[in-house]
Amino acid sequence: MSASEANIVAEGYDSAERWIDASTHDTSAIVLLCAGGREATDLLVEHDLDTLLAAHPDTNVVIVSDIDSPGTMVNALERGARGFVTMSLSLDVAIEAIRIVNVGGTFVPASGLLSARPAPASPTDQSEAGEGQSYFTERQLEIIACVRKGEPNKIIAHKLNMTESTVKVHIRNIMRKIKAKNRTEVAFLTNELLLPSETPPRQ
Incomplete structure (x- = not known):
């Protein structure tokens, strides 16, 4: 290393x-x-x-x-x-x-x-109920795209012009919505929501 x-x-x-x-x-x-x-x-x-x-x-x-x-x-x-x-x-x-x-x-x-627990319903599955990407706010979609790139909170805050504490709140809310326990799971469980190269528009 x-x-x-x-x-x-x-x-x-x-x-x-x-x-x-x-x-x-x-x-x-x-x-x-x-x-x-x-x-x-x-x-x-x-x-x-x-x-x-x-x-x-x-x-x-x-x-x-x-x-x-x-x-x-x-x-x-x-x-x-x-x-x-x-x-x-x-x-x-x-x-x-x-x-x-x-x-x-x-x-x-x-x-x-x-593999240790049942995977929660993905945002894509919930689109059948009329939610889809609206399951997340546009700001949350921006943060998900950054998390999927492995960017730390400090970088995300600078890139999206917000405080680190605000980024943490958004990430906690995202994790709660999809029942993820960490950032790795956020990236994995949102795989069908955003392609790695996609970046949603800002609000």
């Missing part, structure tokens, strides 16, 4: 306890807890994650594992992890996941999380 991304500085520790014992901790740091295999991943989530967050509750922790079980992902999130990155994802996606967590978001692979 450090070799491919100039803004990332990585430090390695062989255990959560070693990281905790380090003399200083940058509050903006993101901790990647890495393990391979079911047994090691379960131990990581149930012990190391709990240990680390008990010592530093505000730390942003991302689990990195070759396990893509929805149950494992949900367990990690419920215990306080801010993201779950599977080793099958590309390095570019992993870096984007870190960026999402860094700006206050939560990242879980959409394929793994969505």
Whole structure:
């Protein structure tokens, strides 16, 4: 990651306890807890994650594992992890996941999380009831287009000439409408609503 991304500085520790014992901790740091295999991943989530967050509750922790079980992902999130990155994802996606967590978001692979629960009715399905894209306001459609591009709230606010807090409110409302739990799900569940290159008109 450090070799491919100039803004990332990585430090390695062989255990959560070693990281905790380090003399200083940058509050903006993101901790990647890495393990391979079911047994090691379960131990990581149930012990190391709990240990680390008990010592530093505000730390942003991302689990990195070759396990893509929805149950494992949900367990990690419920215990306080801010993201779950599977080793099958590309390095570019992993870096984007870190960026999402860094700006206050939560990242879980959409394929793994969505398979754990029934998908809600998409806005396209609701068009049969006379709603369609009117299910969202034009401003929300603009924000969805930005979220689908992976743009953080600060960039969206600048681009659409609004405050970051207003962007957050819109995103919360969008997530509530389609029952999404994070920005990744917003992008996935609105796939049929907007093509990646589409940008709706402003109000």
